[in-house]
Each structure stands twice: as C-alpha cells, then as structure tokens.
Amino acid sequence: MKPSANARHSAFTSAIDTKAQNIVQMTDQFGKEIPVSEYFGCQTFGLAQMREKLTKDAYNSLLKTLDAGKKLPKETAEAIASAVKEWSVSKGVTHFSHWFQPMTGSTAEKHDAFISIQHANHSELRVIERFTGSQLIQGEPDASSFPSGGMRSTFEARGYTAWDPSSPLFIIEETNGKTLCIPTVFFGYHGQALDNKIPLMRSVESVSNSACDFLKLIGDVDVKKVQTTLGVEQEYFLIDKNFVALRPDLMMTGRTLLGSPAARGQQLEDHYFGAIPSRVKHFMQDAEFELYKLGVPVKTRHNEVAPSQFELAPIFEDMNIASDHNLLTMDVLKRIALKHGMVCLLHEKPFAGVNGSGKHNNWSMSNDKGENLLEPGNTPHQNLRFLACLAVTLKAVHSNAAVLRAAIASPGNDHRLGANEAPPAIISVFLGSLLEDILNTIEKGNTLKGTDQQIIDLGVNKIPNVSKDYTDRNRTSPFAFTGNKFEFRAVGSTQNVAVPMSILNAAVSASFKECTNRLKELLKKKKRDEAVMELIKQIVKETKNIRFSGNGYSDEWKTEAKKRGLPILNTTPDALEVFKDKKAVQFLVDTNVLTSEEIASRYHIAVERYVKTLEIEHLSLIELAQSYVIPALEKQILNVGTVHGLMVSKSTAKSHENRMNTLDQVFGKVLSELEKFETLVEKSQKIHDEEKRMWDIVETVQPATFKLRVACDEAEKIVADELWPLPKYREILLANTLA
Numbered sequence: 001m002k003p004s005a006n007a008r009h010s011a012f013t014s015a016i017d018t019k020a021q022n023i024v025q026m027t028d029q030f031g032k033e034i035p036v037s038e039y040f041g042c043q044t045f046g047l048a049q050m051r052e053k054l055t056k057d058a059y060n061s062l063l064k065t066l067d068a069g070k071k072l073p074k075e076t077a078e079a080i081a082s083a084v085k086e087w088s089v090s091k092g093v094t095h096f097s098h099w100f101q102p103m104t105g106s107t108a109e110k111h112d113a114f115i116s117i118q119h120a121n122h123s124e125l126r127v128i129e130r131f132t133g134s135q136l137i138q139g140e141p142d143a144s145s146f147p148s149g150g151m152r153s154t155f156e157a158r159g160y161t162a163w164d165p166s167s168p169l170f171i172i173e174e175t176n177g178k179t180l181c182i183p184t185v186f187f188g189y190h191g192q193a194l195d196n197k198i199p200l201m202r203s204v205e206s207v208s209n210s211a212c213d214f215l216k217l218i219g220d221v222d223v224k225k226v227q228t229t230l231g232v233e234q235e236y237f238l239i240d241k242n243f244v245a246l247r248p249d250l251m252m253t254g255r256t257l258l259g260s261p262a263a264r265g266q267q268l269e270d271h272y273f274g275a276i277p278s279r280v281k282h283f284m285q286d287a288e289f290e291l292y293k294l295g296v297p298v299k300t301r302h303n304e305v306a307p308s309q310f311e312l313a314p315i316f317e318d319m320n321i322a323s324d325h326n327l328l329t330m331d332v333l334k335r336i337a338l339k340h341g342m343v344c345l346l347h348e349k350p351f352a353g354v355n356g357s358g359k360h361n362n363w364s365m366s367n368d369k370g371e372n373l374l375e376p377g378n379t380p381h382q383n384l385r386f387l388a389c390l391a392v393t394l395k396a397v398h399s400n401a402a403v404l405r406a407a408i409a410s411p412g413n414d415h416r417l418g419a420n421e422a423p424p425a426i427i428s429v430f431l432g433s434l435l436e437d438i439l440n441t442i443e444k445g446n447t448l449k450g451t452d453q454q455i456i457d458l459g460v461n462k463i464p465n466v467s468k469d470y471t472d473r474n475r476t477s478p479f480a481f482t483g484n485k486f487e488f489r490a491v492g493s494t495q496n497v498a499v500p501m502s503i504l505n506a507a508v509s510a511s512f513k514e515c516t517n518r519l520k521e522l523l524k525k526k527k528r529d530e531a532v533m534e535l536i537k538q539i540v541k542e543t544k545n546i547r548f549s550g551n552g553y554s555d556e557w558k559t560e561a562k563k564r565g566l567p568i569l570n571t572t573p574d575a576l577e578v579f580k581d582k583k584a585v586q587f588l589v590d591t592n593v594l595t596s597e598e599i600a601s602r603y604h605i606a607v608e609r610y611v612k613t614l615e616i617e618h619l620s621l622i623e624l625a626q627s628y629v630i631p632a633l634e635k636q637i638l639n640v641g642t643v644h645g646l647m648v649s650k651s652t653a654k655s656h657e658n659r660m661n662t663l664d665q666v667f668g669k670v671l672s673e674l675e676k677f678e679t680l681v682e683k684s685q686k687i688h689d690e691e692k693r694m695w696d697i698v699e700t701v702q703p704a705t706f707k708l709r710v711a712c713d714e715a716e717k718i719v720a721d722e723l724w725p726l727p728k729y730r731e732i733l734l735a736n737t738l739a
Helices: 003-015 046-054 057-066 074-090 134-135 197-219 240-246 248-253 278-293 319-339 380-399 403-409 433-444 496-524 527-543 555-565 572-580 580-588 596-646 651-685 689-716 729-738
Strands: 095-099 111-113 116-119 122-129 158-164 167-174 177-188 226-242 298-303 309-314 343-344 360-369 453-458 465-467 479-481 487-488
Touching: 003 226, 003 651, 003 729, 046 057, 057 074, 074 134, 095 555, 111 403, 122 465, 134 158, 177 197, 177 380, 197 319, 197 343, 197 360, 197 380, 197 496, 226 240, 226 319, 226 496, 226 729, 240 248, 240 343, 248 596, 278 298, 278 309, 278 319, 278 596, 309 319, 309 453, 309 487, 360 496, 380 403, 380 496, 380 527, 403 572, 433 527, 487 596, 496 527, 496 580, 572 580, 572 596, 572 689, 580 596, 596 651, 596 689, 651 689
Parallel strands: 095 177
Antiparallel strands: 095 111, 116 122, 158 177, 167 177, 226 309, 226 343, 226 360, 298 309, 360 487, 453 465, 479 487
16 A cells, blocks of 8 residues: 555554454453463473373473483484374374574574375375474474574585474464474584574583582582573564555554654653553453463563553563574564464664663572572572572673673664663663662672661571561663662663573573682681682672663763773673673683674674664665655645645735745755665665674664754654655554554
8 A cells, every 4th residue: 555644544544443352361261260370381291291101101201301401212213203293283283393593693494294195095194193203303494594793605406494392382373374383493514503503502511511510518518410591581563554555664664664753652640550441451361361372371461551552570480491482482473463363563762752662671590499599598608699599680681781782782772772761872880779788898808787677687697587678670771780680771672682681691501610619729728618608799899880770871980980990881882892892702612602703603693683674664764765755845835835825915925935934945955865875875875894894884874864854854743744744653653542
C-alpha cells in the first residue's frame, strides 16, 4: 500500500476498531480450563521426559555423558532418538530441525521430514517415520552464508551442529504444522565456535571449575559444581501492523528514522504499571500460553514507561536454558503479535523522545546444594562466603569493565545508553547504602555492629550477619546488586544474552582464579577465616573506583568516572576497539571461553554488522526524505501559494507571506541537509576498509542523519495533516490505549 494521508487515517481507524482475539486455552474433557502446572512444558522433551521414556541404563548413560562432557554412546543415542520420534509423531510433528545460534544475533534452522522410504519388494515402496541417533546428535548445515569473521573462507561451506542434551527439545506449533526443534551448537571443521552458544557453555563450565576451587579453600570442601543462573527481563513495543506497513523505516530497520514527538508521550507517567490495554492483554495471555507449553517459566507482565511499551520476565533458570528460552521468547512474541494484528518491535530505540527497550540480565551463582552464593545466610560461614563471592564479582567487573561494555555494544544500544532512560555507557557497580557501609567498614578494619535489621556482630571473626532486604534500586546503574543477584541493566533488547553473559562469566571465572591464588598465599600466614577477610579487605580497596551509588545520568558522574580511570566508551566503534587489545581480552583466552582467533572473528563480525546496519538506515532515510517528505512539502507549498495568490484581504496577506517564508525555509533546510547527507553516504560507500568505514560513519555520517531528521521532523509539524503520508507518533503509540 502506498502511504498517503487517507491510508494513514484508515490504518488508525482499523487499529482502534480491532477486536481482541479469543485465546484458545488447555481444557479438560468437560471444557474446563486446566491450570498451567498441568500443561507446562507439554511441548518439550527434556531430562524428565527421557527418564520416563528411556530404560534405566540408557538414562544413566545420558546422565554420565552430561556430567563428564563425553561423547554419547551410539546405543544410547539410538534409544533417545527412538523415544523422541515416538513422542513427536504422537503429537503430530512431521519435521525436525537442528536449532542453532549463528553469529547473526538470532537463530537458524533447516527442516527435515521424519519420513523415509522403505523398499518392501520390487514394485512397492513404503513410507515410514524414521529418526536415528546420528540425526539427533549431529547435523551439517551449509555454513558458507553465516558470518565467521574470517575463521573460514566462503567456499569452505562445511559447518556442523551438535545436540546440546542439557537444553530440552521443543515443538514449535503453527497453524499448518509442527516442527521438533533440537537445541544445538554450531562449529567449524576445525572446531571453531561459529555460534554464541558454545562460548556460553564454555563460560558456564569455567565458572563452575574456578568457583569450586575457591570455595573449597574457604571451607566448602564438598562442593562439586557451581551453577550460574539467569533471569532475563524482556522489554518490547507492540504496534498495529497497519502502521508498520505504511512506514518503510519500520519495515527495513525496526525503528522510525523520522517522526516528530507527539504532544503527549510519557510525560504524565500514566502508562508505567498502568492497566494493560485489552487488546494487548489478550496478546500477552496468548504469548504466555505458548511459552508455558514450551517450558518457559514466564512470571511477570506489565506496561513499561513509554506508550505501547511492555515487559515480560521469567523465573530464574540455569543460564544455558535461560539463554535459549529468551531467544524462544523473542520469537514467540513476534509470531503471536502478528496473529493479533500487531508487530512486536524489539529494537532498542524504535521511537525518539520516549524510552527505548533493554533486557535486564539478572545474574547469580548457586552451589550444588541450591544455596545462592550471592545471598547472605544464617551462619558466619555463609556470610563470609557471601562477602567473598561479592568481592570476587567486584574484582571481575573492575578488571574487565571495558570488555563488558564492548559485550553490549550495538548501533541500537548507542541510541539508548546514557539517554536518561538506561544506564550510562560507563560500567559501574551499585551496591546500596548498607553494603557500601559494610565494605567501607571492612576496608577500615573496624568491627561490624548494627541493628537486628542491618548488621549484627556475631563475635566470630568479625563476620556480619546481613539482612536479606538491604538494597535500594538504582535504575541509572549498569550493574546493580539487588538483594541476591546482580542486574546487568545495560544489555540491549535485541541482543542474544549469550554474548554478554559469556563475557561476564569469563570475567568472574578469571577473578575466582586470581583470588584462589592470592588466598593460597594468605593461608600460609593466617588462619582460614582471617585470610579470607584479609583477601576481601584487599579487593574492597582495589575495586573502590568501580562502585558508584549516585546518579549515573549526571555530567558530574562522567567527570568523576574519568578521574577514577574508568573506561568511557560512548559509541559502538569506541567499545569494539577493546577487542583488539590483547591484554584486555586475555582473560577470555585464559578461561577457555574464546580463542584468540574467535575473539578476532567476533570483532570483525561486529564491525561488519555495524556498517551494514547503519547503511540500511542511511539508505532508508534518503528514500523517506526524497519520496515522502519532499513531495508532501511541495504539495503544501503549492496549496499555500495558490491561496496566497487568491488573497484579497490585506489584513491576512502578511500572515500568509510569513507562512510561505516558513515553508520555504524548512523546504530549503530539508533539501540542503539531504544533499549533504547523500554526499557523505556516497563517500562512505566508497571506503572499502570496513574499520575505516565504521569510523567514518560514526564521526561523519551519523551526525548528518540527526540534522536531516530534525529538518524532516520540522516539516511534519507544518505540513497539513491531510498531506502527510507517514503514520505519526501520536497514532502509532497511542492507538492501543484506544482499542
């Protein structure tokens, strides 16, 4: 549909007249809805289902494989494949796919049918469902068109997928069929990680190994495993699909490149936690229904700050599964939104002038007894362990702040970080006033005393008993402690969380290793608990500069952060440069999370992605200005000029002349800025070195996009509504409140 004022108005009318979709829920034989607990995970096949379907020997063989990280025996693989096939076919599944995470930021899949041909005799062929252990365990998708960052040549197409048994298989159910998805890793012929899942799994193992070594030294002698956990809060916008069809920028880039802010946006603060619009609530219920069947433990839903912005959050899970589930969640949100006549926008900054979207990553660690290592306990030892693990995490962030910043760098996040809606691009840690007091007291070597609600001196090695409810929240902090976890708030809403979580885990693993070595030296001179407290005291002093409890949006903090020597990396190109610093990224190699070759590949992929993403935006902006803004201005000038030529009254002639002058000035500004912008884009496209082009874009082209946008947005304000072809912010963002 060609955008026009009539089409725009029709889209708005359609949006507010849309009736909410009826939601199909699980019911019993009497038509009564059954509780979520009875159908949760019904479309998944994980360890619980395998325990039911497999023989005891086959199941124990699988568990040994998972624990030891060794190759699955052929007979066990065949038994699992047989059980998976029977379960899938019984549910109407016709195809299976290895579901993997190439370095595109999203997921990939190739579907194969279960059917196979059997030759019954010379004249008869018989079709059967067949699924083998080898099909379950390994696939061989063409890797030539996936980004590898130079780790393999384009003509070297061989890539492999291998089943990850720790993440449940799941069925994607759509109107015309069902597909079994098998979570897999994706790697090259020589074993290079071509995906985001392998580094995450390596990092999880690395944290477990190094944390166990440390915990044994401080007294947890029986610890065998440390698990990293994750809860991902996902923010998103819901927009009527008719508006998206009339906005080429939304279709091409996922964000509006033009658009004058509406008179009413989020100023009244009436959307945040407000009543969920009926149409949106039906969408949420439908999405949750699908996610529950897929075993995703969705817990929370609410309106976010900006109009038409919402949030979904699950219960904490094992990090590898939580990462897979977040990718599944994004897919379900987009798919179910279309079913309800809407489009789910996951971009970090779809609309100017209102809040963008992030993905808060709530990270913690627990031992094999289920005890949270970042939660105070009821005994002196548990609190000593809490303070030690807290110190280790502070050390990890302090030592690797620049790489953590690079891990969340993207063109979309550049619009959001530090924009008074998200944490700044300066990595710091917020602990809350009580924990700050505790650490400051430890640093000074004083005895800890306080009230029952705060700190109690137990008289044993001066170890405090800390209340579990002792931190406020600081939404301006990129890495905030929130009671029994750290919340990495700076992650972008589109990002695969496996990337920043791999980096964070690697940093923590490296910190555990360093602290283990230092503690061994202290133990030669002091008793265990005294040595641990001495180590904590040292780290508290060393990492003091990373702790900040104030307003991260303030200019004063930027000045202070510079004085403290913290890395200030405002743009994606600034941040990506860190990956070229071998000393800065050595901890990734030392913890076996990424090889030097894999780090270099990710740098090159990020550079290429930055350039291509912004090139799409630049070309789309040029099209909008040429094909929509300028024609609308020309029609407006023609209309006003015609009226001015027919004017008889001298009393209004001057006003019309002023109006013509304003139109002429805005028209001239749009033409002038467009001409400059086109020249810069054309010049940038001729730069063949992608690194040089990246820097040219951020330093030269991007500032010009903002100037052209300002001119075009001024045009929107003065062109007659009936002549403006693009849906406006007030229509796009507020339609859901009227539906």
